Amino acid sequence: MVRSKADYDGLFLPRDGVGTGHLNISGKDTQLKLLSAGPWEGGDEEFRDLHGVLSDGTKASLIECVWLGATDHRWGEETQSEQRFFPHYVLTGESYISSGEDKIRAINYHFENVHCLVNGFKTFGNIHPTQDEFRDILKSEHERHQGIAENHNWGTSEFDPEIGDHPFLMYFSGLWEIVKCHAELGAVSLTNRSSHGFGSSQGVGIKNEITVNLEFANLMPVSKAFQSLSILHSFFELCLGRRQRYLWIEAVLDDKGVESSGRMPPQLDVHWSYCNEQITGETEPTQYGDILIDPGAEKEEFSKMLSGWLNTNSVIGEARGRFSSAFHSGAYGIDRIVGAANMFDLLPESHVPAKIELDDETNAAVETCRKQFKGLPDSFARQSVLSVLGRVGTASLRDKICHRADILIKAAPEKFAEIHLPCSQAVHCRNHFVHGSDVAFDYREHFNGFAFLVDTLEFVFAASDLIELGWDYNSWRAKGSSLSHNFGAYVVNYEGNLRILKGLLKS
CATH class of the missing domain: 2.40.10 (Thrombin, subunit H)
Known part of the structure; x- marks a missing residue:
């Protein structure tokens, strides 16, 4: 790695x-x-x-x-x-x-498709000056080198350029920091690491690696530092729609006296044994138009979303982890729809409908029923009824999912006016595999209908989360999609899949 x-x-x-x-x-x-x-x-x-x-x-x-x-x-x-x-x-x-040492000050790392996040059109490019313009550029650079040589008593050289009829220059604009945001955990930045040769008869070129830098607000021990890195990395994986392979990681250590001495803080290469465990083969790149947010072009929106993602991890991180496991699993099956539905049950109270305060008459009826069933001999039916009575006034799984879907309806009312239907059917499907309830249609025979239900749960969960963090869904949608991100494919195919689902429910 x-x-x-x-x-x-x-x-x-x-x-x-x-x-x-x-x-x-x-x-x-x-x-x-x-x-x-x-x-x-x-x-x-x-x-x-x-x-x-x-x-x-x-x-x-x-x-x-x-x-x-x-x-x-x-x-x-x-x-x-x-x-x-x-x-x-x-x-x-x-x-x-x-x-046991709180010694890690920062982590710098690079992952496989990080270049897909930033187009870099304004940072790297080539220009075609006239012969005179090209000569002026070379002369200015020659004079700069001559000044350095004179200051160090080095030898000087004559200005004798070779310029053809159609010169061109390849350039890096010098923009090292692409974007930087701050969270409670610390500061996160994306930076360019460019390198180049001096040129020869074989040519000249510029190479660049976009580096993600996580600078902690407080010194961290190893395990906690890399738990934090995995939380950050999951945000980029969602933006790109795929698991992303770590290519290299550096840990920057705290070293007292570095600032006064002018030395670079010590850096260690990190080999994280399990970081790429769930990735096999080459990761397909995501087309630029499909990424959920561009850190370079949409700096303010990106910073707000990422800082919010990190700051809310302690509240919603477990549910996001379940989403990530389902979304990146790569296979549609029973475990995936059960996991996709259960992630809504892991949402905190701040993200689901509030508990309803029952009126006195309803409270009395519930208490009467509870007393009656508690007095019965122990049985499956008795426990089932008592369990239901204990949840009276609290949101059901369907309520929670539809509550999150309402965030999407508000963002795009014309598009998602009927999204409660696939949400409800996804719960129905999950209940069949968990409790053995009746099926709405044959999930094995009509695999595309089943997959649509899974995709709906995952899209509703993640999109509603991102919108609450500050994501502009409509701006993203206006870019169009080449279907290289599952969310783009979901939105493009939504109307067609909804019609198919309605047909299956009528048959």
């Missing part, structure tokens, strides 16, 4: 000098084999940190290691023990870190 040690497969020397080992950094298959003379005496802790040095002298911190087992080899009276560990994180660089 990280560029320098992504496929490391070699020596590991423990920091305490006891024994030796072999470390293979390979995603979820990462493993350390540690050899020592005599039986293992490392303790019985489930998690541990191990520190050592790699074959090139790089320091390596293996964080939250899980003991996988041991093998003892005996030759007469001599014993050698091989211990196997799985580290959740491997951090390599010039410093050590432990899981």
